[in-house]
Amino acid sequence: MQILSQVDISRLTSFQNSGIVPELVILESVQDASEFIRTARPFRMLGRGSNSVIRPGVTETVLVKVSPDAVDVQVDGNTLTVGAGIPVNRLMQMMQDAELGGLEFSAGVPASVGGMVAMNFGCWGYEISSFLSSVQVVLPSGEAVGMSPEELKFGYRTSIFHHQPWIVMAASFLLTPTPRLEIRKLVHDRIQERVSKQPLRGKTFGSTFKNPQNGFAGQILDQLGYRGRDFGTLQLSDQHANFMLNTHNATFEDVQHAIESICADVSTRLGVQLEPEVCFLP
Numbered sequence: 001m002q003i004l005s006q007v008d009i010s011r012l013t014s015f016q017n018s019g020i021v022p023e024l025v026i027l028e029s030v031q032d033a034s035e036f037i038r039t040a041r042p043f044r045m046l047g048r049g050s051n052s053v054i055r056p057g058v059t060e061t062v063l064v065k066v067s068p069d070a071v072d073v074q075v076d077g078n079t080l081t082v083g084a085g086i087p088v089n090r091l092m093q094m095m096q097d098a099e100l101g102g103l104e105f106s107a108g109v110p111a112s113v114g115g116m117v118a119m120n121f122g123c124w125g126y127e128i129s130s131f132l133s134s135v136q137v138v139l140p141s142g143e144a145v146g147m148s149p150e151e152l153k154f155g156y157r158t159s160i161f162h163h164q165p166w167i168v169m170a171a172s173f174l175l176t177p178t179p180r181l182e183i184r185k186l187v188h189d190r191i192q193e194r195v196s197k198q199p200l201r202g203k204t205f206g207s208t209f210k211n212p213q214n215g216f217a218g219q220i221l222d223q224l225g226y227r228g229r230d231f232g233t234l235q236l237s238d239q240h241a242n243f244m245l246n247t248h249n250a251t252f253e254d255v256q257h258a259i260e261s262i263c264a265d266v267s268t269r270l271g272v273q274l275e276p277e278v279c280f281l282p
């Protein structure tokens, strides 16, 4: 287990807001996770921070990450098991090495496997939970157990990990035998598709708001003239109105204020309650 002090937040998330957190715990094995969780310290998990904004400063709640090498990769028939800390680009490479396809819809996103499981990552009609056969979870007792997708209460951008202080250590995906070059081409195409529609290379946490029932947050923001709106230190993308960009060293509070003001305006003008998709940590 590594314990880092005075960590620069801008290195921990894709939004790169500024500030320092006093401590970051990095779990390097399942045993580390069991030992840490048994201390009963309050914690919040952090993956690659591609859906998160971190609050700087001192708090009792410690941020915890799973190292990419904490769990060995395994291929068993059509099942690929990878550690929670693995980033998407490595996952795409592992799929090509194993000649197992299915998760290419996530290509290009700066996320980790653990974060995708916790968020039930999805797009273009796919959701990560439909490819899962089992998830290795460390419980507060320190026990590491394999859990089925049914036990993890997946929904639209949610799962049991939003309600329980459990640690995802690894995920097993049931995939489809696919030639390496076919996977590579699909990965390439998916990245191109994203680049054409989203500010993929910008400092962003992806969708700011979840889609409300019977609607799309991006369309609502477009309708109210928010596309490209400048909030001083941050901006709603002119490529996709639901993507918030850190343009001038935005702070945690800047994001909170912008989100609160947009939610209040949308509620007043359309009677729609937008709910943030972005996670505020810890």
Ligand SMILES: Cc1cc2nc3c(=O)[nH]c(=O)nc-3n(C[C@H](O)[C@H](O)[C@H](O)COP(=O)(O)OP(=O)(O)OC[C@H]3O[C@@H](n4cnc5c(N)ncnc54)[C@H](O)[C@@H]3O)c2cc1C
Pocket: 014, 044, 045, 046, 047, 048, 049, 050, 051, 052, 066, 084, 109, 110, 111, 112, 113, 114, 115, 116, 117, 118, 119, 120, 121, 122, 123, 161, 166, 167, 168, 169, 198, 199, 200, 201, 204, 205, 206, 207, 279
């Ligand atoms: C350019 C861009 C495009 C995006 N496109 C999409 C998209 O198409 N679809 C989509 O769904 N999202 C998208 N996102 C958002 C984001 O990538 C996803 O929500 C992703 O699942 C977050 O993964 P992460 O590792 O970065 O998680 P983080 O942001 O680090 O964490 C997200 C949540 O997961 C929890 N978590 C992280 N790791 C663990 C763990 N090991 N155990 C338990 N809980 C954990 C955290 O506590 C937090 O609640 C996009 C983001 C960007 C920047």
